[in-house]
Every structure is written in C-alpha cells, then in structure tokens.
Amino acid sequence: MQQLTITRPDDWHLHLRDGKLLETTVPASAQTFKRAVVMPNLMPPVTTVDMALAYRQRIIEALPAALTFEPLMALYLTAETSADEVKKAAQHPHIIGFKLYPSGATTNSAAGIKSVEALAPVLEVMQEQQVPLLVHGEVTDADIDIFDREKVFIDRHLLPITTQFPQLRLVLEHITTGDAVDFVNGSNDNVAATITPQHLLMNRNDLLVGGVKPHNYCLPILKRREHQLRLQQAALSGSSKFFLGTDSAPHVKANKETACGCAGCYSAPAALELYAEFFDQHKALDKLENFASVNGAAFYGFERNQQTVTLIRKPWSLPASLDTADGVIVPYYAGQSLQWQMTKHR
Numbered sequence: 001m002q003q004l005t006i007t008r009p010d011d012w013h014l015h016l017r018d019g020k021l022l023e024t025t026v027p028a029s030a031q032t033f034k035r036a037v038v039m040p041n042l043m044p045p046v047t048t049v050d051m052a053l054a055y056r057q058r059i060i061e062a063l064p065a066a067l068t069f070e071p072l073m074a075l076y077l078t079a080e081t082s083a084d085e086v087k088k089a090a091q092h093p094h095i096i097g098f099k100l101y102p103s104g105a106t107t108n109s110a111a112g113i114k115s116v117e118a119l120a121p122v123l124e125v126m127q128e129q130q131v132p133l134l135v136h137g138e139v140t141d142a143d144i145d146i147f148d149r150e151k152v153f154i155d156r157h158l159l160p161i162t163t164q165f166p167q168l169r170l171v172l173e174h175i176t177t178g179d180a181v182d183f184v185n186g187s188n189d190n191v192a193a194t195i196t197p198q199h200l201l202m203n204r205n206d207l208l209v210g211g212v213k214p215h216n217y218c219l220p221i222l223k224r225r226e227h228q229l230r231l232q233q234a235a236l237s238g239s240s241k242f243f244l245g246t247d248s249a250p251h252v253k254a255n256k257e258t259a260c261g262c263a264g265c266y267s268a269p270a271a272l273e274l275y276a277e278f279f280d281q282h283k284a285l286d287k288l289e290n291f292a293s294v295n296g297a298a299f300y301g302f303e304r305n306q307q308t309v310t311l312i313r314k315p316w317s318l319p320a321s322l323d324t325a326d327g328v329i330v331p332y333y334a335g336q337s338l339q340w341q342m343t344k345h346r
C-alpha cells in the first residue's frame, strides 16, 4: 500500500499549554485533528466552566483561518469541585468532562486529588449527569515503585469506582500496562482508554539503555517490553474500547535536558504519522482508522468526522528541534525517520 485515506482523526488527550506557545501547538494539532480533548493542567489549573471557556477562546484565537478545529475542554477536578459545577459542565457542549490528577502524579498536578474516596459525592453527580471522568491513573505513595503505580491505582481506586458507579463514563488515559488493558477489557462499555504513540512504539529500554533519553521520558513512565506488547495487542485487536490520545505535552528543551527533567513528549508535529508507523510495522494499517477516527467519537457520543486525511508512503525525518515563542522544543522522535506523511489535502 502506498496511500491511505481515512476519516479525519481526533485526539482524545492533548496538552496545548497557553500564551504564545498556542501559536505553535494549536496549528500543529489542528492540521491533522478535527477535535481534541484539551487538558486543564495549566498554572493555575482550569477548574471551572468559565475558566475553560476563556482558555478555549485563547485557543481559537491561535487557530489559522484555513483550519477547522474543535477544542473539547476538560476541567481539572479538585477536592472543591461542586455538584453545581458538574451540572453546569454537563450543560455545556464545549466541556467534555473532568480530569482526575492524583496530587503530585505529574506535570502541574499539585492541585490534584489527595483522597479519591472523598470524591464519591461528586462522582455520583457525574454518573447521574453522564459527565465523563478522565483519569491519570497512578498512585503517588513514596513506597510504591514508579513502575507499579498504574497497577496499584487500578486495584486501589479504579476497581472500587467502577463497582460503585457502574454507569459512570470513565477513560483511563495514556495506559501503559497489561494490567490497564485487563482492567479496561474487564469493565463494561462505560470504560475505555487512550493509548499514546510513545507507549506503542517504545518501552523502557528506549528510555534508559545506552544513556538516558530525556525526550522519551513521560508519565506514566515507559514500561517493560511485555507491557508494550499488551498495549500493542489492545490497539491491534480492533476493540472499540481503545483509541487515539497522543498526550502530546511540550516542554522546552532546557526543561527536558537538565538535572531534574520534565515529563512529556511533544508528539503533535507527527502524531498521526507516528501511529501509522506503528500500525504499518504490524501490517495492520487497516486498523488505523477505527483507532484514530471512529472509536473515540463513538465512546463520547459524537458523529464521525466528515472530512478525510490522506497518508502517503514517503519517508521523511522529524526536525532536530523547533523554535517557539517559549524557546527551543525538541519534538518526540526528533531526527528519526517515519515512513508515512500526511498530505495537506482533505
């Protein structure tokens, strides 16, 4: 196959950041994706409908006129989130749901949740209002090994939540383990998961063998190869419970290549091409469209996009770095080559 045309995809997990950097991040995603779930971990976090709508406006202002793009805003769940805010969010078409960050789990998560159990009343309202809960699924206890944090979060928190709130719509974001695949497959249709390109293409050897590779460092951290294989199987299975969420998360080079580097891979410049690389490596390009453009929309109750995008087989290399208003950013897969390119026509 030399050319592949698919329904225009959506990105169900994306960090665009704020300010001048939007002039880089918004076009990078909008050139490919029609819709994107925009993460709320700004400083300060996007905790209310009004804050999310103001942020959404800034995103729209950074959108080139030639591109269509629909930001779907996630609100940052805190211990203070009220039932009224959930009901307000439920009414608003531009708000997609609430994001649960365990306090301290990842970038800008200090305002996150310290007690998942204490969320029961607000989860009850989310279930009733059919407002999705998006989850960064890692415990943060110092005595839990970083490679076990996702599994322990599932056992301690997600299994009880899905038992207590079986009608709650729940997306386990950026899954990294076979345990997460088993949890999602073992749950009812209200539970789904996003998978990033880096967790399909890489395992922890790509982070640590032959020297530490800070641009492959993201959270949840890359796991051992057997977990990568389980994620690959899940994506290749065709199950509608698994769909595209890049978790594209830019940090400037100076904050990645340093003594205490930030977590996050900036994959937006080649997002669809990276997934195409993975599916092609497994001779399964026929599975790309459902994963990238169908399953997520169906889970969230949206129509499939009308437009299409076309990929052609034409090797190219990602640039070593990008100049942005915030400084130099090294994209994920910098300097490496990819087999597929998206044409600009649709």
Ligand SMILES: NC(=O)N[C@@H](CC(=O)O)C(=O)O
Pocket: 015, 041, 106, 107, 136, 217, 218, 219, 220, 247, 249, 250, 263, 264, 265
């Ligand atoms: N994935 C990451 O490693 N980083 C994300 C936060 C997140 O999604 O956990 C970021 O905002 O930088």
Ligand SMILES: [Zn+2]
Pocket: 106, 136, 173, 174, 219, 220
């Ligand atoms: Zn996360």
Ligand SMILES: [Zn+2]
Pocket: 013, 014, 015, 039, 247, 249
């Ligand atoms: Zn993320």
